[in-house]
Amino acid sequence: MDQKTIQLRLRSANITEGKSRAPNRSMYYGMGYKETDFGKPMVGVANGHSTITPCNSGLQKLADAAVQGIEEAGGNPQIFGTPTISDGMAMGTEGMKYSLVSREVIADCIETCVQGQWMDGVVVVGGCDKNMPGGMMGMLRANVPAIYVYGGTILPGKWKGQDLNIVSVFEAVGQNAAGKMSDQELKDIEQHAIPGTGSCGGMYTANTMSSAFEAMGMSLPYSSTMANPHDEKQNSAKESAKVLMEAIRKDLKPRDIVTRRSLENAVAVIMATGGSTNAVLHFLAIAHAAGVEWTIDDFERIRKRTPVICDLKPSGKYLAVDLHEAGGIPQVMKLLLNAGLLHGDCITITGKTIAETLKDIPDQPPAGQDVIRTIGNPMYKEGHLAILKGNLSPEGAVAKITGLKNPVITGPARVFDDEQSALQAILDGKIQAGDVMVLRYLGPKGGPGMPEMLAPTGALIGAGLGESVGLITDGRFSGGTWGMVVGHVAPEAAAGGTIAFVHEGDSITIDAHQLKLQLNVTDEEIAKRRANWTQPEPRYTRGVQAKFAFNASSASKGAVLDHF
Numbered sequence: 001m002d003q004k005t006i007q008l009r010l011r012s013a014n015i016t017e018g019k020s021r022a023p024n025r026s027m028y029y030g031m032g033y034k035e036t037d038f039g040k041p042m043v044g045v046a047n048g049h050s051t052i053t054p055c056n057s058g059l060q061k062l063a064d065a066a067v068q069g070i071e072e073a074g075g076n077p078q079i080f081g082t083p084t085i086s087d088g089m090a091m092g093t094e095g096m097k098y099s100l101v102s103r104e105v106i107a108d109c110i111e112t113c114v115q116g117q118w119m120d121g122v123v124v125v126g127g128c129d130k131n132m133p134g135g136m137m138g139m140l141r142a143n144v145p146a147i148y149v150y151g152g153t154i155l156p157g158k159w160k161g162q163d164l165n166i167v168s169v170f171e172a173v174g175q176n177a178a179g180k181m182s183d184q185e186l187k188d189i190e191q192h193a194i195p196g197t198g199s200c201g202g203m204y205t206a207n208t209m210s211s212a213f214e215a216m217g218m219s220l221p222y223s224s225t226m227a228n229p230h231d232e233k234q235n236s237a238k239e240s241a242k243v244l245m246e247a248i249r250k251d252l253k254p255r256d257i258v259t260r261r262s263l264e265n266a267v268a269v270i271m272a273t274g275g276s277t278n279a280v281l282h283f284l285a286i287a288h289a290a291g292v293e294w295t296i297d298d299f300e301r302i303r304k305r306t307p308v309i310c311d312l313k314p315s316g317k318y319l320a321v322d323l324h325e326a327g328g329i330p331q332v333m334k335l336l337l338n339a340g341l342l343h344g345d346c347i348t349i350t351g352k353t354i355a356e357t358l359k360d361i362p363d364q365p366p367a368g369q370d371v372i373r374t375i376g377n378p379m380y381k382e383g384h385l386a387i388l389k390g391n392l393s394p395e396g397a398v399a400k401i402t403g404l405k406n407p408v409i410t411g412p413a414r415v416f417d418d419e420q421s422a423l424q425a426i427l428d429g430k431i432q433a434g435d436v437m438v439l440r441y442l443g444p445k446g447g448p449g450m451p452e453m454l455a456p457t458g459a460l461i462g463a464g465l466g467e468s469v470g471l472i473t474d475g476r477f478s479g480g481t482w483g484m485v486v487g488h489v490a491p492e493a494a495a496g497g498t499i500a501f502v503h504e505g506d507s508i509t510i511d512a513h514q515l516k517l518q519l520n521v522t523d524e525e526i527a528k529r530r531a532n533w534t535q536p537e538p539r540y541t542r543g544v545q546a547k548f549a550f551n552a553s554s555a556s557k558g559a560v561l562d563h564f
Contacts (some may be wrong), residue, residue: 041248043075044122046082046110048131053086055128058197058228059151062237066123069241080113082106084128088166092455100449101548103130110138121248127151127199132209133282139254140289145247146254147349148219149237150210152228153320154198164193165201167480170454174462177427198228202313204479207320208275214329215269217257217348225324258290261343268341271306271383276479277398284558296396296556303383309373315402315482318371326371334361339375390518392498395490395556407512409470411436415504426459433468436508440499442475443492444559448549454478470510490556501529
């Protein structure tokens with residue numbers, strides 16, 4: 001008798017196992033259960049709905065559709081909540097330090113509820129950036145049959161015939177500060193950029209992660225680029241629940257699907273679509289949760305062999321809705337598969353392999369569109385997320401190198417120990433072409449929470465300095481960031497990394513061609529500065545931020561809390 005049958009029989013008979021993992025039936029009767037229900041699978045629905053952010057305010061209808069799908073397929077849905085932090089709303093504030101923390105909280109919520117309530121499977125419904133990796137990490141830790149239902153992308157805002165999105169606002173702030181846009185124009189963009197529900201519309205972090213989950217086999221085909229307001233998103237959520245019910249019957253678990261080869265598939269799609277730098281951090285954490293050997297150098301290995309074939313924001317022209325119309329992630333995957341850049345034998349949550357799933361997808365992208373290009377005519381011949389190393393980042397740092405005419409700069413360091421003073425320097429016109437901004441003490445431990453830097457990078461773009469000013473940080477960047485920027489510098493300043501020893505005016509080189517991030521100071525001088533350095537006192541001494549700062553691993557290890 002297999003474990004699943006034993007589990008169902010234990011529940012049905014209300015027999016104790018050890019110290020009793022079987023649920024108390026009387027409490028289920030109090031919720032309207034009937035005796036026949038105890039032989040059915042108990043299936044969790046981790047619902048990220050909230051009115052905190054447009055990314056999540058459209059999730060309830062998807063959770064409801066998943067509940068309906070579970071019931072129609074013969075299961076008992078059990079709904080529980082997961083929190084979210086809106087990166088877009090928290091950007092540039094102290095609240096941004098809670099964003100990465102929320103990834104761990106979400107993972108803990110899912111693991112705790114699924115394991116604590118002895119669930120047979122779980123549908124995770126999420127929309128905002130950290131919902132995605134947090135949900136996947138929780139699914140992998142619990143390792144019961146599971147499927148991810150992405151909340152869906154937002155539709156573009158409209159203003160003066162132009163498509164708008166959240167990054168439009170941050171860049172408009174920089175244009176306004178530089179005198180290139182009036183206050184009224186800034187207000188108009190602010191009021192029209194977000195037309196309704198759904199996650200930020202470019203190939204930013206949420207859409208990057210959803211696309212990668214589809215490529216990894218943990219979401220249904222096409223589901224990662226659907227728009228939240230469209231009916232197909234609800235239909236997909238319902239179908240996802242039914243697919244999960246079949247996976248429960250087959251006992252197909254996340255760790256059966258998430259393997260080293262399927263991670264390679266996910267990263268190949270991230271590279272091909274021009275995805276977010278945050279994917280590096282999050283997939284290190286996902287691999288850790290899955291127990292799969294994976295390092296920061298694996299991203300560089302995949303990058304070198306994978307072309308960028310999608311022209312998507314932030315460095316390109318189009319949004320996720322345009323990618324969906326052009327054939328979505330299945331079309332991208334089919335091109336990669338035919339080029340030998342995907343593992344077609346990887347299993348997916350449907351029980352089919354990648355090759356079987358893509359069997360009927362056309363070998364060429366549709367004519368009359370230029371969102372998806374062919375392998376022979378890529379945007380760039382190699383991927384865009386480069387891992388830079390050097391005396392400033394011996395463990396590695398992450399740079400998004402596409403969209404730049406010349407991703408090489410050597411210039412004087414302009415040093416800031418917080419984001420707000422750096423942003424003010426840009427808005428006040430104190431940063432000049434050729435400068436290299438250094439934003440430090442913003443890593444996993446130092447921030448704490450490794451906040452994103454969309455406000456200063458957006459301001460640089462708006463001021464016309466995106467190609468001529470370098471910016472390095474031990475913090476993170478928004479998926480909407482582009483420019484001469486390098487994040488995730490490791491070791492971080494708070495851990496005594498070299499970035500802590502940079503002085504104002506020091507020469508720094510960012511060279512994406514040579515994959516180098518270098519402080520042009522002698523080893524002897526760096527050693528002298530290190531000897532005189534005193535580690536700052538922690539910014540938080542109680543609560544979730546203090547716990548995160550104490551336990552967080554290096555960004556090069558995914559900034560996870562259980563890397564012991």
